[in-house]
Amino acid sequence: MxxxxxxxxxxxxxxxxxxxxxxxxxxxxxxxxxxxxxxxxxxxxxxxxxxxxxxxxxxxxxxxxxxxxxxxxxxxxxxxxxxxxxxxxxxxxxxxxxxxxxxxxxxxxxxxxxxxxxxxxPGIDRPALAALMPTLGDNDVIMLDLGANTEADARNLVQFAIMGAAYSKIVTERDLPRVRLLNIGTEENKGFDRLREAAEQLQDATGLDMSFEGYVESDKINRGEVDVVVTDGFSGNIALKAIEGTARFVTDLLRNAFTSSIRSKIGFLVSRPATELLKHHLDPNNHNGAVFLxxxxxxxxxxxxxxxxxxxxxxxxxxxxLEEDLTQRISTGLAELHAREEATFDNSAAK
Amino acid sequence: MxxxxxxxxxxxxxxxxxxxxxxxxxxxxxxxxxxxxxxxxxxxxxxxxxxxxxxxxxxxxxxxxxxxxxxxxxxxxxxxxxxxxxxxxxxxxxxxxxxxxxxxxxxxxxxxxxxxxxxxxPGIDRPALAALMPTLGDNDVIMLDLGANTEADARNLVQFAIMGAAYSKIVTERDLPRVRLLNIGTEENKGFDRLREAAEQLQDATGLDMSFEGYVESDKINRGEVDVVVTDGFSGNIALKAIEGTARFVTDLLRNAFTSSIRSKIGFLVSRPATELLKHHLDPNNHNGAVFLxxxxxxxxxxxxxxxxxxxxxxxxxxxxLEEDLTQRISTGLAELHAREEATFDNSAAK
The missing domain is CATH 3.40.718.10 (Isopropylmalate Dehydrogenase)
Incomplete structure (x- = not known):
């Protein structure tokens, strides 16, 4: 090939x-x-x-x-x-x-x-920036948008979900990536109207190549329970940087703690393979490559x-x-969404 | 007393x-x-x-x-x-x-x-929820709002800054708490109009009991370089939970790493005083008590x-x-702000 x-x-x-x-x-x-x-x-x-x-x-x-x-x-x-x-x-x-x-x-x-x-x-109103982040689960989680669009309406969010799911299918090899909208609670009445509208549209969209599972709060992004986190560029950037900053903060605290006494320095040397594992898992280089979708x-x-x-x-x-033809996959996802929208329209018109 | x-x-x-x-x-x-x-x-x-x-x-x-x-x-x-x-x-x-x-x-x-x-x-349009978080510095950082108001305009953000500074003066004993607005970049053109307006008003407000220092990105909240982080309730909740979730995520990874082999278990036991220090520093109980301001x-x-x-x-x-009379301090801060606004008005009127 x-x-x-x-x-x-x-x-x-x-x-x-x-x-x-x-x-x-x-x-x-x-x-x-x-x-x-x-x-x-x-x-x-x-x-x-x-x-x-x-x-x-x-x-x-x-x-x-x-x-x-x-x-x-x-x-x-x-x-x-x-x-x-x-x-x-x-x-x-x-x-x-x-x-x-x-x-x-x-x-x-x-x-x-x-x-x-x-x-x-065609069919996308605004491109988005997506990145991979480590989780406690089997695969990385994808979050988008991360700052290409400070604001995003319901229609944008639905398109981000389709793009993120296409990307996730390629990197995680999951048939139906688990997609959630970032919100400040999981109850239906939380957050903004645009989030509720996007949730409704995704909930109805049964033909799509994803499993839409509602809202996720930002403390659950890395638990391995979600594959694609969809949000506007402002909130996405806030969440991404809070996660990166806190990972660095905790490892800095750990380094300070380990160098605080001779005893802890020895403990550090003995447990080095363990801390290297942690470092490897959190190293941004192992999750490098943000994609413009x-x-x-x-x-x-x-x-x-x-x-x-x-x-x-x-x-x-x-x-x-390239190999998995991301662009084509996104087109297919959009076509599915539009087919569904037209079917809904035909049904309404027939009534 | x-x-x-x-x-x-x-x-x-x-x-x-x-x-x-x-x-x-x-x-x-x-x-x-x-x-x-x-x-x-x-x-x-x-x-x-x-x-x-x-x-x-x-x-x-x-x-x-x-x-x-x-x-x-x-x-x-x-x-x-x-x-x-x-x-x-x-x-x-x-x-x-x-x-x-x-x-x-x-x-x-x-x-x-x-x-x-x-x-x-009197003088406050909307109350806010504020919490303390650990830092690498000498004192905790205060963030508000954390979800009492999903949205906040420039006027709300300025009031949040005054309330947060009053709270910070009490718990950190700093004369001029360092206050910043949460944003997705530190350049002047980043984020929303409401952030730029709030920044301008706080920049001009020289008589206030705070040192306003512009924007902060969410990866810098815990570095010990800022005492009060001001934002709307949606972004604040996203940032707070991302920080809490990541601290838990990293310590979970660390626990997994430490129990991955006999050698690392021994290392863990030897360095226990160090990891206990870390645990103590991150324990939410040591930063417990969110305040409705x-x-x-x-x-x-x-x-x-x-x-x-x-x-x-x-x-x-x-x-x-109670002892330091938070409510009175906020009133004083608001009075200073209004005195300044009236002075500006008088100046404009005189021109």
Whole structure:
């Protein structure tokens, strides 16, 4: 099977060119059919490639000098879509030169460039940003939106649910991903009208490839009882960062506690395999790769501070979404929703 | 100094009468001037008091048979404000029979009863629910609102900031509590208009007893860099529960890791003092007592599953807020705000 190649913005992220190239090479060690279009400064990319003989014949370089700044306003970056490494990587997907793009650069700029170049899918009003998070269960949980849309109405939320379920089916291999709307209680009367409306629509939508199970509160996101958490970009961003911040807070407290006495230092050394397990489970690199859902093409955002292993995970997510044709799956989900809506309409009209 | 007594709803909470009475008794062991009005089933309260000779002469019982259910709708519970232990405890504050009320019952019902009996303070449009959370710094952080108001406009947020700062001054003893608005970025253009408006008003308000320092993202709440986090009830509830859930998630992972092998079990035993420190720091009982701010009277919500130690902490919070006259401090803060607004108005009019 031959996969379309993946465009990698080699210049984005806090760690520079080398970590992006090391990451691509690691992904190729895991999956030797991967092919790359590496976008950025040719001299630095070539220098980084010297360490990776496995990338020979598997990568082409697209040179450019311009880079989007980490703090740059998206509107400003957009003007340089045709000259920056980020813009060219996204554009390669538009032109069919690559099947997917991966960047560790400025999230807002990447979203803006991706929307402009790839356009929103038919049937989707607004794309959303989705990420994976660890759980106590067998698979990661997906949450969306995480900040692409500060607000979202009932219609947006229903579309997010369909997109999230399509993504979850691919990464978890669950037939019917368990989908819930984020709310501040599980009773029907909780939260906003838009949440109640979205819940009603999803409850009625029996033909969809998901199991809609009502509301979830933010203390239950990581229990392994839900596969897709649907919310607006403001609440999603608040929940995501609260989870990330608290995981760091607790591990910081643990480190302080373990170094507080000789006895606890010894205990720490003895139990190191256990704490390494914990570290591995919580390491953001193992859940790296946030996906822009709802575009005509696959764009994956790698965390700015990801390691080579993290970048390899983001590249693998991109490849998996291509291989399983995420965009087609979302279209099918939307068609099912619309078929149901029309049937409801016909029934009402017949009465 | 003689403090007004504290009304304790002995019937609320998951743990029953005994934990509430044990908690009151423990609070009195710490502060022997505390006096109580214990509201609920007389026979069970008397049985629980038998274990606590220190409560003799320090407590009066107000008998009633009726109890608010944990899942009861607030509107339904309100009709029984005059017959339930919760309603009578709050009413004792209204009548001047007690200075503050503590309950571990249904939060929505307690809020509704408190608003009806005590009314909102002059100058406050909507009361808010505030709680303490642990940090890496020297003191707890206060967050509000946590769900009393699903939505909040700029004016509400400014009032929440004033109420939160007054509360923080009492529990942290900081002269100028550091106040921030919860947002999904720290740049000026992030989030909603209402956040930008509230930020502008607080930035201009130089005479207030707080240091307003802009926005905070939810991954920075527990770093010890902020004393009061201000937000609407939906976002606040999402952030609070995400923090609580993740702290539990990480400690669950840690427990799993520590019991995964003989070696790590030994390591756990050796480092037990360290993990106990962690447990102590994160134990919700040590941060128990959410406060309804903005009412003509002090009402404290103890967590439904709090231990006697947790209840004692909630009682102590209530006593401390009475002693330091929280309500008066909020009035002063509001007067400062209004004085400033009028001065601004006079200046504008003079131009």
């Amino acid at each position: 031959s996969l379309p190649r993946i465009a990698v913005d080699a210049m984005g992220g806090d760690e520079g060119v080398r970590v992006m190239i090391d990451g691509a090479a690691e992904a190729r060690r895991r999956h030797d059919q991967f092919q790359f279009l590496l976008v950025g400064d040719e001299t630095r990319i070539k220098a980084a490639l010297d360490d990776h003989p496995n990338m020979r014949g598997a990568s082409e370089i697209l040179h450019c000098d311009d880079v989007v700044g980490g703090d740059e306003l998206p509107t400003k970056a957009l003007r340089r879509a045709k000259t920056t490494s980020m813009g060219l990587a996204v554009n390669a997907v538009k032109q069919g030169d690559a099947g997917a793009a991966v960047s560790a650069g400025n999230t807002g700029a990447l979203m803006a460039m991706s929307k402009l170049a790839l356009r929103t899918m 709802g575009l005509n093409g696959v764009v994956v955002k790698s965390h700015g501070s990801a390691t080579a292993g993290g970048v390899a995970n983001a590249v693998t997510v991109a490849a998996r979404l | 003689s403090l007004p007594r504290i009304a304790v709803d002995a019937m609320g909470g998951d743990e029953g009468v005994r934990v509430m009475i044990d908690g009151a008794a423990e609070a009195r062991r710490r502060h022997d001037q505390f006096q109580f009005l214990l509201v609920g089933d007389e026979t069970r309260i008397k049985a629980a008091l038998d274990d606590h000779p220190n409560m003799r002469g320090a407590s009066e019982i107000l008998h009633c048979d009726d109890v608010v259910g944990g899942d009861e709708l607030p509107t339904k519970a309100l009709r029984r404000a005059k017959t339930t232990s919760m309603g009578l405890a709050v009413n004792a504050v209204k009548q001047g029979d007690a200075g503050a009320a503590v309950s571990a019952g249904n939060t929505g019902a307690l809020m509704a009863m408190s608003k009806l009996a005590l009314r909102t303070m 903005g009412l003509n009277g002090v009402v404290v919500k103890s967590h439904g599953s709090a231990t006697a130690g947790g209840v004692a902490n909630a009682v102590t919070v209530a006593a401390r807020l």
